[in-house]
Amino acid sequence: SYEVTQPFSVSVALGQTARITCGGNKIGSKNVHWYQQKPGQAPVMIIYRDSSRPSGIPERFSGSNSGDTATLTISRAQAGDEADYYCQVWDSKTYVVFGGGTKLTVL
Amino acid sequence: EVQLVESGGGLVQPGGSLRLSCAASGFTFTTYSINWVRQAPGKGLEWVSYISSSTTTIYYADFVKGRFTISRDNAKNSVYLQMNSLRDEDTAVYYCARVPVYCGGDCHDYWGQGTLVTVSS
Numbered sequence: 001s002y003e004v005t006q007p008f009s010v011s012v013a014l015g016q017t018a019r020i021t022c023g024g025n026k027i028g029s030k031n032v033h034w035y036q037q038k039p040g041q042a043p044v045m046i047i048y049r050d051s052s053r054p055s056g057i058p059e060r061f062s063g064s065n066s067g068d069t070a071t072l073t074i075s076r077a078q079a080g081d082e083a084d085y086y087c088q089v090w091d092s093k094t095y096v097v098f099g100g101g102t103k104l105t106v107l
Numbered sequence: 108e109v110q111l112v113e114s115g116g117g118l119v120q121p122g123g124s125l126r127l128s129c130a131a132s133g134f135t136f137t138t139y140s141i142n143w144v145r146q147a148p149g150k151g152l153e154w155v156s157y158i159s160s161s162t163t164t165i166y167y168a169d170f171v172k173g174r175f176t177i178s179r180d181n182a183k184n185s186v187y188l189q190m191n192s193l194r195d196e197d198t199a200v201y202y203c204a205r206v207p208v209y210c211g212g213d214c215h216d217y218w219g220q221g222t223l224v225t226v227s228s
Contacts, residue, residue: 031210031211031213031214033210033213033214033215035152035215037152042202042218042219042220042221043152043202043204043215043218044218045214045215045216048209048210048214048216049210049211049214052210054216084151086151086152088152088214088215089213090211090212090213095154095157095166095168096142096144096154096157096213097154098144098151098152098153098154099151100151101151101152
């Protein structure tokens with residue numbers, strides 16, 4: 001079965017850039033989607049198809065995907081960006097696959 | 108406004124059954140596939156089941172095969188998840204999520220608020 005791995009936690013200083021990785025075998029050949037989830041709330045899609053932003057998502061959020069790693073980049077991090085972030089792909093055998101999630105802390 | 112509203116969660120004993128519903132509004136329901144995704148307390152997101160817009164394609168995660176059944180009623184703009192033989196480890200918030208075509212047919216652009224299923228004796 002296909003698996004994707006994320007760091008358990010990432011910390012970033014206020015106003016700096018955070019990068020959250022999503023690793024998987026040849027993940028660069030797949031579409032990677034990213035979700036933000038704040039405590040007690042449903043997930044919100046913030047990046048789809050590696051690097052596209054849904055309407056209403058700030059430009060500070062960007063994504064890239066190549067080789068065995070996809071990356072979510074959050075520029076000029078704000079306190080309100082503190083949340084859990086999940087990557088997700090589709091695999092023909094495992095279907096919908098989520099990463100384990102990364103807790104972002106803004107210091 | 109796109110809305111997905113789950114219902115049907117609650118407390119059930121191990122081995123029991125529940126039927127979850129996901130009521131959709133604000134979009135052309137018949138053109139979208141739907142996924143059920145769950146989240147155990149303090150844990151990450153876990154995909155459960157998928158149903159295509161026309162019901163022709165259905166998938167299940169291995170851990171629910173033979174126990175859960177997904178279905179939809181396009182006339183009622185609703186998707187259902189019949190859960191049988193429930194186990195303690197099925198305890199989770201269950202979300203339904205819309206699958207748009209523009210992302211390649213495998214992302215989730217709208218989610219419901221979730222319904223809590225607690226399996227305990």
